[in-house]
Amino acid sequence: MSYSEAVTVSKSSVPILAVVILAVIFGFGLFLVGYDQGHLFSIIQGAEAFDDLFIHELTHDMRHAAGFPCH
Protein backbone atom coordinates (compact mmCIF):
# COMPACT_ATOMS: atom_id res chain seq x y z
CA MET A 1 0.00 0.00 0.00
CA SER A 2 1.38 3.41 -0.88
CA TYR A 3 1.65 6.22 1.62
CA SER A 4 -1.25 8.23 0.26
CA GLU A 5 -3.55 5.24 0.41
CA ALA A 6 -2.67 4.68 4.05
CA VAL A 7 -3.56 8.30 4.81
CA THR A 8 -6.91 7.97 3.06
CA VAL A 9 -7.73 4.85 5.05
CA SER A 10 -6.83 6.37 8.39
CA LYS A 11 -8.85 9.50 7.64
CA SER A 12 -11.97 7.71 6.56
CA SER A 13 -11.84 5.67 9.75
CA VAL A 14 -13.44 8.59 11.61
CA PRO A 15 -17.12 8.13 10.78
CA ILE A 16 -18.64 11.20 9.13
CA LEU A 17 -21.95 10.60 10.89
CA ALA A 18 -20.25 10.83 14.28
CA VAL A 19 -18.48 14.03 13.27
CA VAL A 20 -21.76 15.60 12.13
CA ILE A 21 -23.58 14.61 15.32
CA LEU A 22 -20.77 15.92 17.54
CA ALA A 23 -20.50 19.14 15.53
CA VAL A 24 -24.24 19.80 15.93
CA ILE A 25 -24.00 19.17 19.68
CA PHE A 26 -21.04 21.54 19.86
CA GLY A 27 -22.87 24.34 18.06
CA PHE A 28 -26.11 23.88 19.93
CA GLY A 29 -24.56 23.69 23.42
CA LEU A 30 -22.27 26.64 22.81
CA PHE A 31 -25.20 28.76 21.63
CA LEU A 32 -27.33 27.71 24.59
CA VAL A 33 -24.76 28.55 27.24
CA GLY A 34 -23.00 31.42 25.56
CA TYR A 35 -25.58 33.29 23.56
CA ASP A 36 -29.21 32.27 24.09
CA GLN A 37 -31.41 35.20 25.08
CA GLY A 38 -34.68 33.29 25.09
CA HIS A 39 -34.49 31.98 21.51
CA LEU A 40 -34.79 28.29 22.32
CA PHE A 41 -37.88 28.51 24.51
CA SER A 42 -39.52 31.00 22.17
CA ILE A 43 -40.04 28.07 19.80
CA ILE A 44 -42.57 26.55 22.19
CA GLN A 45 -43.33 29.49 24.46
CA GLY A 46 -43.51 32.35 21.98
CA ALA A 47 -42.28 35.90 22.45
CA GLU A 48 -42.74 35.69 26.23
CA ALA A 49 -39.56 33.65 26.40
CA PHE A 50 -37.49 36.69 25.52
CA ASP A 51 -38.72 38.37 28.71
CA ASP A 52 -38.44 35.33 30.95
CA LEU A 53 -34.88 34.61 29.82
CA PHE A 54 -35.22 31.15 31.37
CA ILE A 55 -32.08 29.73 29.76
CA HIS A 56 -30.18 32.96 30.12
CA GLU A 57 -30.66 33.07 33.88
CA LEU A 58 -29.86 29.38 34.24
CA THR A 59 -26.63 29.60 32.29
CA HIS A 60 -25.90 33.16 33.36
CA ASP A 61 -23.23 32.53 35.98
CA MET A 62 -21.41 30.04 33.79
CA ARG A 63 -21.52 32.57 30.97
CA HIS A 64 -19.58 35.05 33.07
CA ALA A 65 -17.30 32.44 34.62
CA ALA A 66 -16.35 30.89 31.26
CA GLY A 67 -15.53 34.27 29.76
CA PHE A 68 -18.48 34.86 27.42
CA PRO A 69 -19.54 38.47 27.01
CA CYS A 70 -22.59 39.29 29.14
CA HIS A 71 -23.73 42.23 31.19
Added chain:
Amino acid sequence: MKTLRFIGLVLLAGCFAGIIHGTTNLAIVEPYLDEAIGIENQNLFSSGEEKDTPEFWVEYSSYRDWQKGGQVLAGAILGTSVGALFGIIFAFSRRSLPGNHNVKKALVLAGTMWLTIYFIPFLKYPANPPTVGDTETVVLRSILYLSFIAISGFGALGFYKLSKRLDKGKKIVAILGYAIFISIIFVAMPQNPDEVTAPMDLVNGFRAMSVIAVSIYWISLGIILGAFWQKLQPDKPLQTHTS
Protein backbone atom coordinates in the same frame (compact mmCIF):
# COMPACT_ATOMS: atom_id res chain seq x y z
CA MET B 1 -14.22 3.11 14.15
CA LYS B 2 -17.10 2.14 16.38
CA THR B 3 -19.40 5.11 15.92
CA LEU B 4 -21.60 4.78 18.99
CA ARG B 5 -18.73 3.99 21.31
CA PHE B 6 -16.83 7.00 19.96
CA ILE B 7 -19.75 9.44 20.37
CA GLY B 8 -20.67 8.04 23.78
CA LEU B 9 -17.23 8.31 25.30
CA VAL B 10 -16.67 11.80 23.91
CA LEU B 11 -19.96 13.15 25.28
CA LEU B 12 -19.55 11.45 28.64
CA ALA B 13 -15.99 12.75 29.06
CA GLY B 14 -17.12 16.29 28.17
CA CYS B 15 -20.08 16.09 30.53
CA PHE B 16 -17.93 14.91 33.48
CA ALA B 17 -15.31 17.58 32.85
CA GLY B 18 -18.10 20.18 32.59
CA ILE B 19 -19.59 19.11 35.94
CA ILE B 20 -16.13 19.50 37.48
CA HIS B 21 -15.94 22.97 35.88
CA GLY B 22 -19.36 24.00 37.21
CA THR B 23 -18.57 22.74 40.71
CA THR B 24 -15.23 24.56 40.71
CA ASN B 25 -17.03 27.76 39.68
CA LEU B 26 -19.46 27.38 42.56
CA ALA B 27 -16.55 27.15 44.96
CA ILE B 28 -14.17 29.83 43.67
CA VAL B 29 -15.97 32.11 41.17
CA GLU B 30 -19.38 32.59 42.83
CA PRO B 31 -18.06 34.75 45.71
CA TYR B 32 -16.89 37.29 43.11
CA LEU B 33 -20.18 37.14 41.23
CA ASP B 34 -22.05 37.78 44.49
CA GLU B 35 -19.85 40.75 45.24
CA ALA B 36 -20.30 42.18 41.73
CA ILE B 37 -24.06 41.73 41.82
CA GLY B 38 -24.06 43.34 45.28
CA ILE B 39 -22.51 46.45 43.72
CA GLU B 40 -25.11 46.31 40.97
CA ASN B 41 -27.90 46.24 43.53
CA GLN B 42 -26.42 49.25 45.34
CA ASN B 43 -26.35 51.10 42.02
CA LEU B 44 -29.99 50.19 41.41
CA PHE B 45 -30.95 51.53 44.85
CA SER B 46 -29.00 54.74 44.54
CA SER B 47 -30.36 55.46 41.06
CA GLY B 48 -33.89 54.81 42.33
CA GLU B 49 -34.54 52.04 39.81
CA GLU B 50 -35.21 49.59 42.63
CA LYS B 51 -36.13 50.03 46.27
CA ASP B 52 -34.27 48.37 49.13
CA THR B 53 -37.34 46.48 50.36
CA PRO B 54 -37.83 42.93 51.72
CA GLU B 55 -39.74 42.12 48.51
CA PHE B 56 -36.72 43.03 46.42
CA TRP B 57 -34.51 40.67 48.41
CA VAL B 58 -37.02 37.82 48.20
CA GLU B 59 -37.12 38.10 44.43
CA TYR B 60 -33.38 38.63 44.26
CA SER B 61 -32.50 35.55 46.27
CA SER B 62 -34.92 33.39 44.31
CA TYR B 63 -33.30 34.21 40.98
CA ARG B 64 -29.79 34.15 42.41
CA ASP B 65 -30.43 30.60 43.69
CA TRP B 66 -31.64 29.70 40.23
CA GLN B 67 -28.54 31.20 38.65
CA LYS B 68 -26.23 29.42 41.08
CA GLY B 69 -28.01 26.10 40.64
CA GLY B 70 -27.53 26.59 36.94
CA GLN B 71 -23.73 26.61 37.26
CA VAL B 72 -23.43 22.85 37.39
CA LEU B 73 -26.11 22.19 34.77
CA ALA B 74 -24.69 24.84 32.45
CA GLY B 75 -21.25 23.39 33.13
CA ALA B 76 -22.47 20.00 31.99
CA ILE B 77 -24.00 21.46 28.80
CA LEU B 78 -21.01 23.64 27.93
CA GLY B 79 -18.59 20.88 28.90
CA THR B 80 -20.37 18.36 26.69
CA SER B 81 -20.41 20.69 23.69
CA VAL B 82 -16.78 21.79 23.95
CA GLY B 83 -15.93 18.14 24.61
CA ALA B 84 -17.68 17.24 21.32
CA LEU B 85 -15.38 19.59 19.41
CA PHE B 86 -12.39 18.21 21.31
CA GLY B 87 -13.45 14.65 20.47
CA ILE B 88 -13.67 15.39 16.74
CA ILE B 89 -10.20 16.95 16.65
CA PHE B 90 -8.74 14.23 18.85
CA ALA B 91 -10.09 11.51 16.56
CA PHE B 92 -8.47 13.10 13.51
CA SER B 93 -5.16 14.06 15.13
CA ARG B 94 -4.59 11.22 17.61
CA ARG B 95 -2.02 9.42 15.48
CA SER B 96 0.17 12.47 15.08
CA LEU B 97 -0.03 13.64 18.70
CA PRO B 98 3.10 12.95 20.76
CA GLY B 99 3.10 10.32 23.50
CA ASN B 100 2.37 6.63 23.58
CA HIS B 101 -0.55 6.78 26.00
CA ASN B 102 -3.92 8.26 25.07
CA VAL B 103 -4.10 10.34 28.25
CA LYS B 104 -0.81 11.99 27.31
CA LYS B 105 -1.96 12.56 23.73
CA ALA B 106 -5.28 14.02 24.92
CA LEU B 107 -3.51 16.30 27.39
CA VAL B 108 -1.24 17.64 24.64
CA LEU B 109 -4.26 18.43 22.49
CA ALA B 110 -6.19 19.88 25.45
CA GLY B 111 -3.24 22.15 26.23
CA THR B 112 -3.04 23.31 22.62
CA MET B 113 -6.75 24.03 22.41
CA TRP B 114 -6.73 25.72 25.84
CA LEU B 115 -4.03 28.06 24.58
CA THR B 116 -5.39 28.80 21.10
CA ILE B 117 -9.16 28.95 21.61
CA TYR B 118 -9.29 29.96 25.26
CA PHE B 119 -6.25 31.62 26.78
CA ILE B 120 -5.06 33.83 23.91
CA PRO B 121 -8.64 35.04 23.26
CA PHE B 122 -8.94 35.62 27.02
CA LEU B 123 -5.86 37.86 27.00
CA LYS B 124 -7.49 39.99 24.31
CA TYR B 125 -11.03 39.91 25.70
CA PRO B 126 -10.77 38.96 29.39
CA ALA B 127 -13.78 37.64 31.28
CA ASN B 128 -15.73 40.25 33.21
CA PRO B 129 -17.96 39.94 36.27
CA PRO B 130 -21.47 41.40 36.22
CA THR B 131 -21.71 45.23 36.37
CA VAL B 132 -18.82 45.68 33.92
CA GLY B 133 -20.57 44.98 30.64
CA ASP B 134 -22.72 47.52 28.86
CA THR B 135 -25.95 45.84 27.66
CA GLU B 136 -25.87 47.94 24.49
CA THR B 137 -22.58 46.42 23.36
CA VAL B 138 -23.21 42.76 24.16
CA VAL B 139 -23.82 41.78 20.52
CA LEU B 140 -20.68 43.56 19.35
CA ARG B 141 -18.64 42.02 22.17
CA SER B 142 -20.00 38.56 21.35
CA ILE B 143 -19.09 38.94 17.68
CA LEU B 144 -15.58 40.14 18.52
CA TYR B 145 -14.95 37.38 21.03
CA LEU B 146 -16.30 34.60 18.83
CA SER B 147 -14.45 35.90 15.75
CA PHE B 148 -11.18 36.02 17.64
CA ILE B 149 -11.65 32.45 18.86
CA ALA B 150 -12.52 31.27 15.36
CA ILE B 151 -9.57 33.08 13.74
CA SER B 152 -7.17 31.72 16.33
CA GLY B 153 -8.57 28.19 16.12
CA PHE B 154 -8.59 28.01 12.32
CA GLY B 155 -5.19 29.72 12.24
CA ALA B 156 -3.76 27.06 14.54
CA LEU B 157 -5.34 24.36 12.37
CA GLY B 158 -3.86 25.88 9.22
CA PHE B 159 -0.35 26.08 10.67
CA TYR B 160 -0.73 22.53 12.00
CA LYS B 161 -1.53 21.34 8.46
CA LEU B 162 1.49 23.27 7.23
CA SER B 163 3.72 21.67 9.86
CA LYS B 164 2.80 18.21 8.56
CA ARG B 165 4.34 19.13 5.21
CA LEU B 166 7.57 20.38 6.78
CA ASP B 167 10.57 18.24 7.62
CA LYS B 168 11.04 17.20 11.23
CA GLY B 169 13.60 19.86 12.09
CA LYS B 170 11.56 22.67 10.54
CA LYS B 171 8.30 22.20 12.46
CA ILE B 172 9.22 25.17 14.64
CA VAL B 173 8.54 27.37 11.58
CA ALA B 174 4.83 26.53 11.82
CA ILE B 175 4.72 27.42 15.52
CA LEU B 176 6.51 30.70 14.83
CA GLY B 177 4.16 31.32 11.95
CA TYR B 178 1.15 30.92 14.22
CA ALA B 179 2.74 33.17 16.86
CA ILE B 180 3.30 35.96 14.32
CA PHE B 181 -0.15 35.47 12.77
CA ILE B 182 -1.99 35.64 16.09
CA SER B 183 0.08 38.60 17.30
CA ILE B 184 -1.00 40.59 14.24
CA ILE B 185 -4.64 39.63 14.76
CA PHE B 186 -4.29 40.45 18.47
CA VAL B 187 -3.15 43.99 17.71
CA ALA B 188 -5.51 44.52 14.77
CA MET B 189 -8.77 43.47 16.46
CA PRO B 190 -10.70 46.29 18.16
CA GLN B 191 -10.72 46.55 21.94
CA ASN B 192 -13.64 45.68 24.17
CA PRO B 193 -15.56 49.01 24.03
CA ASP B 194 -16.76 48.85 27.65
CA GLU B 195 -15.13 50.84 30.37
CA VAL B 196 -14.45 48.95 33.59
CA THR B 197 -16.06 50.90 36.40
CA ALA B 198 -16.07 48.12 38.99
CA PRO B 199 -13.23 47.98 41.54
CA MET B 200 -10.13 46.53 39.86
CA ASP B 201 -9.46 44.18 42.80
CA LEU B 202 -12.80 42.55 42.23
CA VAL B 203 -12.33 42.34 38.46
CA ASN B 204 -8.81 40.89 38.70
CA GLY B 205 -9.77 38.39 41.39
CA PHE B 206 -12.70 37.29 39.30
CA ARG B 207 -10.53 36.91 36.19
CA ALA B 208 -7.90 34.85 38.00
CA MET B 209 -10.50 32.45 39.41
CA SER B 210 -12.23 32.21 36.05
CA VAL B 211 -8.96 31.22 34.34
CA ILE B 212 -8.19 28.64 37.04
CA ALA B 213 -11.66 27.07 36.68
CA VAL B 214 -11.56 26.92 32.87
CA SER B 215 -8.04 25.48 33.00
CA ILE B 216 -9.23 22.79 35.41
CA TYR B 217 -11.94 21.98 32.85
CA TRP B 218 -9.42 21.48 30.01
CA ILE B 219 -7.09 19.34 32.16
CA SER B 220 -10.04 17.21 33.32
CA LEU B 221 -11.27 16.86 29.76
CA GLY B 222 -7.87 15.66 28.54
CA ILE B 223 -7.44 13.15 31.36
CA ILE B 224 -11.00 11.77 31.27
CA LEU B 225 -11.31 11.53 27.48
CA GLY B 226 -7.81 10.07 27.17
CA ALA B 227 -8.54 7.47 29.84
CA PHE B 228 -11.87 6.50 28.23
CA TRP B 229 -10.18 6.24 24.85
CA GLN B 230 -7.40 4.10 26.29
CA LYS B 231 -9.93 1.76 27.86
CA LEU B 232 -12.50 1.56 25.07
CA GLN B 233 -10.25 1.91 21.99
CA PRO B 234 -13.04 3.04 19.64
CA ASP B 235 -10.69 3.16 16.66
CA LYS B 236 -9.42 -0.39 16.92
CA PRO B 237 -9.88 -2.09 13.54
CA LEU B 238 -13.36 -3.55 13.31
CA GLN B 239 -13.53 -7.30 13.53
CA THR B 240 -15.48 -8.99 10.80
CA HIS B 241 -18.43 -10.92 12.04
CA THR B 242 -19.64 -13.91 10.12
CA SER B 243 -23.05 -14.17 11.72
